[in-house]
Amino acid sequence: xxxxxxxxxxxxxxxxxxxxxxxxxxxxxxxxxxxxxxxxxxxxxxxxxxxxxxxxxxxxxxxxxxxxxxxxxxxxxxxxxxxxxxxxxxxxxxxxxxxxxxxxxxxxxxxxxxxxxxxxxxxxxxxxxxxxxxxxxxxxxxxxxxxxxxxxxxxxxxxxxxxxxxxxxxxxxxxxxxxxxxxxxxxxxxxxxxxxxxxxxxxxxxxxxxxxxxxxxxxxxxxxxxxxxxxxxxxxxxxxxxxxxxxxxxxxxxx
Numbered sequence: 001x002x003x004x005x006x007x008x009x010x011x012x013x014x015x016x017x018x019x020x021x022x023x024x025x026x027x028x029x030x031x032x033x034x035x036x037x038x039x040x041x042x043x044x045x046x047x048x049x050x051x052x053x054x055x056x057x058x059x060x061x062x063x064x065x066x067x068x069x070x071x072x073x074x075x076x077x078x079x080x081x082x083x084x085x086x087x088x089x090x091x092x093x094x095x096x097x098x099x100x101x102x103x104x105x106x107x108x109x110x111x112x113x114x115x116x117x118x119x120x121x122x123x124x125x126x127x128x129x130x131x132x133x134x135x136x137x138x139x140x141x142x143x144x145x146x147x148x149x150x151x152x153x154x155x156x157x158x159x160x161x162x163x164x165x166x167x168x169x170x171x172x173x174x175x176x177x178x179x180x181x182x183x184x185x186x187x188x189x190x191x192x193x194x195x196x197x198x199x200x201x202x203x204x205x206x207x208x209x210x211x212x213x214x215x216x217x218x219x220x221x222x223x224x225x226x227x228x229x230x231x232x233x234x235x236x237x238x239x240x241x242x243x244x245x246x247x248x249x250x251x252x253x254x255x
Contacts, residue, residue, distance in 0.1 A: 009157060016040050016161065020168050021224045023205060025179070029172040033140065033165055034063040040157060041142045045123060047072065050131065050138035050169075064143075065121050078113035084128045088139050092130065095159040099126035100149050118143075125149050129162045133170050140165065167224050175222060178212070197253075198240045206233040211250045 005013075020036045034046040045064035051057070060076065062068035079085045083102040087094070099108070105124075108114050118124070122145030131138045142158065144150065199207065202223070209219045216234075220227045238244065241252045 005153060005157070009153060012040055013157060013160065017164055018201070020161075020164055021171070022201070023175045023208075023222060024172055026172045026176040029169055030059065030061040031063065032172075033168070034061065037140065037142060037158075037161070038064065040161065041144075041154070043144075045121065045143040045145065047075070047141045047143070048131075048138070049140075050136050053135050053137060059138075071117065071121065074117045075113070078111070078116060081111045081113040082126075084126065084141075085139075088128065088130050095129070095162060096155050097128045098150055098155060099128070121145060127155060127158055129158055129165070131162075131166055131169060133166055133173075136169075164224070171222055171224060178214075178222070199237060203233050203237050203240075206230055207237050207249060207253055210234065210237075210246050211253070 016036050016039045019039070020033070024032045030048040034048055037046050038044065045062065048061045050059045060072045062072045065071055082099070084097040084099055087097060087102070123143045124147050125144040126141055127150050128139050128141040131140055205223060206219060209222060214222070216227045216230045219230045234246065237249050241249050243249050243252055
């Protein structure tokens with residue numbers, strides 16, 4: 001699965017990571033993650049499935065096709081005909097799975113899964129990654145309505161994205177918990193107004209958490225960056241807002 005990335009692939013990955021780490025509520029993370037993956041794999045159908053190990057509750061989401069809820073319900077009926085799904089269910093630890101490495105086209109085309117789910121929307125190729133975080137197990141798949149298989153570069157790209165998806169998913173849970181503990185603390189911070197003051201998206205995110213009273217290590221954990229990087233962003237915020245303290249920066253942003 002070794003591959004040399006093109007400069008375009010690196011730029012796409014960095015842009016996707018910037019969007020991925022924008023804080024979102026846990027309930028919105030599946031759609032957020034599938035949108036980010038769609039940036040790297042345009043024209044694909046993405047699915048996101050997570051199981052709570054505590055109560056076995058399953059959350060399933062599909063993006064990129066018509067009637068995603070109907071398609072997801074069909075897939076769940078025949079899911080175990082997919083050898084990748086079986087491997088993931090058995091606790092597989094591969095960084096990325098390519099369907100064509102586990103089943104031939106001839107055998108796949110004889111399954112109910114293909115005729116009931118994949119064929120109606122043209123799916124022929126699939127990549128999948130596991131998304132395991134404490135208390136949860138799941139997977140994200142990228143499906144291509146084409147006979148062109150996923151390249152080694154694309155496999156490596158998704159493999160590199162995987163740990164960031166796991167971290168961002170954990171961040172979404174933490175973000176939701178913090179919001180429940182301190183609801184509305186960041187009210188009055190207008191992202192449009194902050195952009196007019198020259199703040200970048202990431203600086204606006206840092207300031208938002210400063211307004212909620214979070215310390216640099218907490219902000220670093222939420223955004224998936226280092227505390228030193230948080231400090232750099234804070235210094236830039238103070239300079240751009242022409243203030244000397246964090247409290248003054250929050251007050252300026254609210255005005």
